[in-house]
Amino acid sequence: MVATSLATIAGDLGAVQQMSWVIVSYTLASTVMLPVLGKLGDLLGARLIFLSSLVLFLVASLFCGFAQDITQLAIARIAQGIGSAGLHLMPQTIVGTVVAPRERPRVLSVIGAAFPVAILVGPLLGGVITDAWGWRWVFWINIPVGLIALALAVIAVPRVAGHRGRTFDVAGAIILGVSVTALVLAASWASSGGWTVTAPVVVAGLIALGALAVFIIVERRVSEPLVPLRHFADRTILICIVLSTVIGVGLFSVVSYVPTFIQMAYRTSVTVSGLVPIATVFGMLVSTLVTGALASRSGRYRPFPIIGTALAAAGLLVMAFLPPGLPLWVPMATMFVVGVGTGAFMNILVAVAQSAAPHGDTGSVTATVSLVRQVGSTTATAIVGGVIGAGVALGLPSDLDAATLTPAVVHASSAAVQTEVAALYSAVLAPIFIGLAIAYSIGIVAAVLLPHRRLSDHLELEPVPTVESAVV
Structure with a gap:
């Protein structure tokens, strides 16, 4: 919704050059807070963190709508991003705490279906609200919906006990926050600069790597690490982390650029080009509901990532070799x-990782799986965008300027120029699709290495001292 109204927001606040911060501040805050909130969910109880996150999201939405300049909006979006991290993470954690492992794929698939539905409905709804009521209602619309959700959550979400006697890893949280922040900023700056290696990008990248090294050292020494390294010693959890990274790199990184590719290579309008990502998301929606139900029915999970990664790799490989000018239904299919x-x-993946982790680590393992997906998506998106920008700039016809290139400019050019640009975009995107297919092929290998197990029918609780969560 916000992405659709971004140009209107920036123009109204007089901050067109800074409008990226409306997205970056939100994304950065939500990414950094995933492991923090995951661990707090284990310590204080997932219900408390969920309700607190929802309240914070609603208050932040109110202030987003009242923002008078880009600085106020960016600060409110940081708070909104923190709340969104809890709203994304805690439902999965609660399910992992109170639902038997065998039932989790079915329940998580219903929750996960909200993501593709939001992608399908959000942009359209954001445009309608902005045109009808103004951009501030893009944020304020969250309040009535959120209050209903809050009332239902207070009534329906069960109390999930925290674990007494466990301390929070403050040092690890700060160091990991620095590392993730530096990495996201480096990727954002590199992407916005056409993947040009500048001093800020290099410095941010070095800070990210240095902080990550320090974080690993700290986590090895503290008694209660923010991200327990034992997760990476468990083969099942490690493979789930690898597969989650594959999703972030292999799909999310390219979906943003598919519409532009379709507009240029298939010479369609902006509206028509949106049909291809819609087809992708619709496929995700159908598949996640069907496979979640099947996995819960049988208790077996290993075939789904093997078949899924193979299908995705094959699809991306086909995309790499599609000649321009085919009917639009071909790339859609x-x-x-x-x-x-x-x-x-x-x-x-979330259900499998939760079943392999100790019950007291449900929040942290869920956060780790989500974190690597988000970081992989952010980093790969920057790389893909830079490669596309550089490749198109090098191969454009001399009478076109890469800095001002738009689909409208290309469509207004001669038939020969349109054909040349279409061939150029196909040539530039082909190795990218091949590279992403290779990423999914790595996922095939990882999925094959998953242990042959079945999800348990019983919810096993650890006999540890607990303290009941307070109600917000």
């Missing part, structure tokens, strides 16, 4: 297959 493949295991 191909990306639908990619969506089906990804949805086949996207939410099952």
Whole structure:
């Protein structure tokens, strides 16, 4: 919703050059807070963190709508991003705490279906609200909906006990926050600069790597680490982390650029080009619901990531070799297959990782799986965007300027120029699709290495001292 209204927001606040911060501040805050809130959920109880996150999100939405300049809006978006991290993470954690492992894929698939539905409905709804009521209602609309959700959550969400006697890893949280922040900023700056290696990008990248090294040292020494390194010693959890990274790199990084590719290579309008990512997301929606139900029925989960990664890899490989000028239904069908493949295991991974982790680490392992996906998506998106920008700039016809290139400019050019640009975009995107297919192929290998197990029918609780969560 916000992405659709971004240009209107920036123009009204007189901050067109700073409008990226409306997105970056939100994304950065939500990414950094994932492991922090995951651990707090283990310590204080997931219900408390969920309700607190929802209240924070509603208050931040109110202030977003009242913002008078880009600084106020960015600060409010940081608070909104923190709340959104809890809203994304805690439902999965609560399910992992109170639902038997075998039932989790089915329940998580229903929760996970909200993501593709939001992608399908959000942009359209954001445009309608902005045109009808103004951009401030894009944020204020969260309040009545959120209050209903809050009332339902207070009534329906069970109390999830925290664990007494466990301390919070403050040092680890700060160091990991620095590392993730530096990495996201480096990726954002590199992407906005056409993947040019500048001093800020290099410095941010070095800070990210240095902080990550320090974080690993700290986590090895503290008694209660923010991200327990024992997760990476468990083969099942490690493979789930790898597969989650594959999703972030292999699909989310390219979906943003598919519409531009379709507009240029298939010479369609902006509206028509949106049909391809819609087909992808619809494939994810159908697949995640079907496979979640099947996994819960049988208790077996290993076939779904194997089949899913193979389908997605095949679909991306086909995209790499599609000649320009084919009917639009061909790339739509191909990306639908990619969506089906990804949805086949996207939410099952969370259930599998939770079942392999100790009960007291449900929040942290869920956060780790989500964190690597988000970081992988952010980093790969920057790389893909830079490669596309550089490749197009090098191969454009001399009478076109890469800095001012738009689909409208290309469509207004001669037929020969349109054909040349279409061939150029196909040539530039082909190795990217191949690279992403290779990423999914790595996922195939990882999925094959998953242990042959079945999800348990029983919810096993650790006999540890607990303290009941307070109600917000």
